[in-house]
Amino acid sequence: MKTPQHPDLGASLEQSRSGLRDTHRRSLMRALFLVTGSALVVFGCLQILNGYIWLATGEFIASLLLFFGGTRINRTPRLQVWIYSYLITGFSFALLIMLVPEASVSAFVWVLMMPVLAYLLLGKKEGFLLSAPFVAAGCVTYYFHLEFVADAGGMIDLLNMVLCAILMLGFIHLYETRREEAEHKLFTLAQTDALTGLANRANFQSTLARTLAESARSGAGFALVIMDIDHFKVVNDTMGHDAGDKVLQDIGQRLTERLRTTDAVGRLGGEEFGLILRDVKPEDSFELMDELRQRIAASELPYGEATIRVTASFGIAHYPDHATEVESLFRIADRCLFSGKRAGRNIVARAGLSAVKDQRAAGGPL
Numbered sequence: 001m002k003t004p005q006h007p008d009l010g011a012s013l014e015q016s017r018s019g020l021r022d023t024h025r026r027s028l029m030r031a032l033f034l035v036t037g038s039a040l041v042v043f044g045c046l047q048i049l050n051g052y053i054w055l056a057t058g059e060f061i062a063s064l065l066l067f068f069g070g071t072r073i074n075r076t077p078r079l080q081v082w083i084y085s086y087l088i089t090g091f092s093f094a095l096l097i098m099l100v101p102e103a104s105v106s107a108f109v110w111v112l113m114m115p116v117l118a119y120l121l122l123g124k125k126e127g128f129l130l131s132a133p134f135v136a137a138g139c140v141t142y143y144f145h146l147e148f149v150a151d152a153g154g155m156i157d158l159l160n161m162v163l164c165a166i167l168m169l170g171f172i173h174l175y176e177t178r179r180e181e182a183e184h185k186l187f188t189l190a191q192t193d194a195l196t197g198l199a200n201r202a203n204f205q206s207t208l209a210r211t212l213a214e215s216a217r218s219g220a221g222f223a224l225v226i227m228d229i230d231h232f233k234v235v236n237d238t239m240g241h242d243a244g245d246k247v248l249q250d251i252g253q254r255l256t257e258r259l260r261t262t263d264a265v266g267r268l269g270g271e272e273f274g275l276i277l278r279d280v281k282p283e284d285s286f287e288l289m290d291e292l293r294q295r296i297a298a299s300e301l302p303y304g305e306a307t308i309r310v311t312a313s314f315g316i317a318h319y320p321d322h323a324t325e326v327e328s329l330f331r332i333a334d335r336c337l338f339s340g341k342r343a344g345r346n347i348v349a350r351a352g353l354s355a356v357k358d359q360r361a362a363g364g365p366l
């Protein structure tokens with residue numbers, strides 16, 4: 001059986017919580033550091049011409065820090081801290097500039113940029129919590145900038161700003177909510193076998209890799225079981241594909257019903273299923289699978305006027321007794337299954353110590 005390496009899908013979702021993967025967030029941050037750093041150099045020069053030496057000095061220092069940050073952002077393990085530091089400092093700096101009595105009215109356009117950056121870099125919840133107070137503070141500053149709205153023209157100016165800020169925040173929030181929902185739906189679809197509702201092969205392999213890493217830390221063993229329905233082709237050929245589908249759904253349900261919630265079940269493809277039994281000894285996993293085998297053999301699935309009976313064969317490999325790597329565990333369980341099929345089917349076959357010996361003698365996994 002070919003078992004290609006699959007990325008951990010759970011980790012992928014975690015990394016894309018803001019809509020951008022960590023690598024993209026780093027690239028965006030680097031671009032922001034460079035753009036805002038360069039912009040601050042220009043603004044600093046203009047502030048000198050305006051006579052605001054202290055403001056220009058602050059902008060030059062900030063631009064140096066930003067250029068330095070641009071060289072570090074790709075390597076830092078604390079990306080989230082860097083993002084928060086950048087956004088909070090940047091937003092506060094923008095507010096400070098708006099508070100200057102002679103501030104140009106165009107400085108207030110940055111208020112509208114705040115939610116865009118915060119949502120893009122932090123996601124919906126954290127983006128809202130960070131940007132909403134700054135947007136509100138920007139609107140209040142604008143009110144003071146207009147000198148308390150003395151006439152109708154001032155009121156129009158204020159309402160333009162406030163309405164635009166509210167709409168910007170609202171639209172970005174709505175967009176991010178829909179994007180998260182769509183991503184979640186896609187992610188679930190990409191992980192699930194459509195026919196049985198079980199984990200699909202890629203998802204099962206991610207779970208297996210995670211279980212192995214956890215077991216390596218905790219020292220607890222687990223069993224990998226590969227189960228295959230016997231002579232499934234006959235069901236399809238004699239009763240039709242729809243009957244075959246019903247059998248697959250029924251078997252999938254039986255497997256999940258019988259196992260513990262901490263165990264994992266997945267459809268590896270066709271009529272083949274994978275099971276991970278956590279915290280289990282070799283004798284116990286054999287007994288459990290044999291009970292499952294008997295249940296499947298004894299069950300009758302009504303299909304129209306007919307009744308469908310199937311049997312299944314199982315191959316078991318144990319971590320760490322038989323192998324300590326995903327590939328080797330799969331190969332051993334698969335070979336056990338194959339030997340069970342050759343021995344007449346409706347059998348639970350487990351790797352023995354000889355399997356481990358053979359593997360060592362051959363200088364590699366079985």
Ligand SMILES: Nc1nc2c(ncn2[C@@H]2O[C@H](COP(=O)(O)OP(=O)(O)OP(=O)(O)O)[C@@H](O)[C@H]2O)c(=O)[nH]1
Pocket residue numbers: 195228229230231232233234236240241242243244245248269270271341345
């Ligand atoms: N109904 C249905 N059939 C499927 C599906 N996926 C694979 N199959 C069928 O499963 C059958 C597998 O046949 P084989 O690989 O020969 O295996 P088998 O008949 O179970 O024989 P043994 O495994 O040797 O006992 C083929 O007929 C496939 O078309 C599916 O999603 N639905």
